[in-house]
Amino acid sequence: MEPAIKLESLTKRYSFKILALRGISMEIEHGACVGFLGPNGAGKSTTIKILTGLIRPTDGKAYLNGKDILLNKKEALSDVGCVVETPDFYTYLTPVDTLTYLGKIRGVDDLDARIEEILKLVKLEDWADTRVGSFSKGMKQRLGIGQALLHDPRLIILDEPSSGLDPKGMAEVRDLILRLKKEGKTLFISSHMLSEIQQTADKVALINKGEILAYDTVDALGKKYFTVREVTVETADPVRDAQLHAVESMAMVRAVTAENGTRLLIRFEGECDECRYDLLRGLFDAGIKVTSFVPKGLALESVYMEMIK
Numbered sequence: 220m221e222p223a224i225k226l227e228s229l230t231k232r233y234s235f236k237i238l239a240l241r242g243i244s245m246e247i248e249h250g251a252c253v254g255f256l257g258p259n260g261a262g263k264s265t266t267i268k269i270l271t272g273l274i275r276p277t278d279g280k281a282y283l284n285g286k287d288i289l290l291n292k293k294e295a296l297s298d299v300g301c302v303v304e305t306p307d308f309y310t311y312l313t314p315v316d317t318l319t320y321l322g323k324i325r326g327v328d329d330l331d332a333r334i335e336e337i338l339k340l341v342k343l344e345d346w347a348d349t350r351v352g353s354f355s356k357g358m359k360q361r362l363g364i365g366q367a368l369l370h371d372p373r374l375i376i377l378d379e380p381s382s383g384l385d386p387k388g389m390a391e392v393r394d395l396i397l398r399l400k401k402e403g404k405t406l407f408i409s410s411h412m413l414s415e416i417q418q419t420a421d422k423v424a425l426i427n428k429g430e431i432l433a434y435d436t437v438d439a440l441g442k443k444y445f446t447v448r449e450v451t452v453e454t455a456d457p458v459r460d461a462q463l464h465a466v467e468s469m470a471m472v473r474a475v476t477a478e479n480g481t482r483l484l485i486r487f488e489g490e491c492d493e494c495r496y497d498l499l500r501g502l503f504d505a506g507i508k509v510t511s512f513v514p515k516g517l518a519l520e521s522v523y524m525e526m527i528k
């Protein structure tokens with residue numbers, strides 16, 4: 220079977236100066252939930268806009284369910300639902316109006332029943348007849364996801380579905396994604412937040428400056444890149460330069476930041492308790508009077524930040 224999404228050396232140049240995508244290639248199999256992770260300006264929306272036929276690539280190919288989006292846009296998008304950037308709706312229409320209008324365009328069968336089902340799924344049933352103009356960003360985002368699901372597509376593409384949402388809105392979107400995942404949908408979800416991706420995705424494609432830096436399962440990436448740990452150390456006396464150097468020169472230590480005279484942030488590599496003990500002993504050997512030693516677990520966020528520098 221053809222993969223759900225296939226990108227081949229996709230390149231997008233907006234202008235002489237702006238090369239947004241530098242030939243990215245990847246494949247997403249059916250049933251996978253893939254997070255497309257990268258900072259602002261990385262090229263996520265550009266990729267998704269090409270995938271959904273909103274803009275054309277400068278070079279390269281994009282296939283959805285084996286169909287070339289450039290040669291066969293209608294067919295390529297027939298089994299795809301998407302929300303690109305923050306969805307906009309006619310403010311004077313209600314969710315029911317909006318979904319009716321979109322459903323008719325897409326030829327959705329048994330539309331009224333389907334709309335009821337969708338509004339329940341995205342928790343907008345109590346707002347079915349309220350004009351969208353008065354909706355919060357989270358409600359619009361949910362309606363956006365609702366419209367993407369209207370024709371029950373197998374592949375769902377969401378561009379930063381949690382951006383601009385409050386914690387409650389983010390949790391609702393996350394639950395919705397987990398539910399779609401359980402239903403066996405293929406999901407491709409962009410985000411600039413590692414934490415968001417970690418909660419839902421099985422695989423992560425890390426993009427920065429128009430290039431894919433890594434593409435693997437969350438577990439494999441964790442083993443490969445995210446074995447670095449962090450510990451916050453408080454000391455009784457200010458740490459001297461010589462002591463700082465002694466810590467920095469320890470084998471497992473990657474980086475030391477002196478937050479103030481008596482607090483150190485130490486990033487180190489290694490998974491076992493033994494390693495933590497060695498680090499602690501190293502601190503004692505350097506004559507540092509440790510009053511507090513608080514490990515932070517995997518420093519995922521900082522490794523991600525480092526990778527995208």
Ligand SMILES: Nc1ncnc2c1ncn2[C@@H]1O[C@H](COP(=O)(O)OP(=O)(O)O)[C@@H](O)[C@H]1O
Pocket residue numbers: 233234237238239257258259260261262263264265266
């Ligand atoms: N319409 C456009 N015209 C010119 N440059 C653009 C346009 N859209 C995006 N860009 C640039 O392309 C790069 C990638 O943008 P984008 O795909 O929106 O990134 P992301 O969605 O990851 O934040 C950025 O440098 C951005 O400024």
Ligand SMILES: [Mg+2]
Pocket residue numbers: 263264265378379
């Ligand atoms: Mg974007």
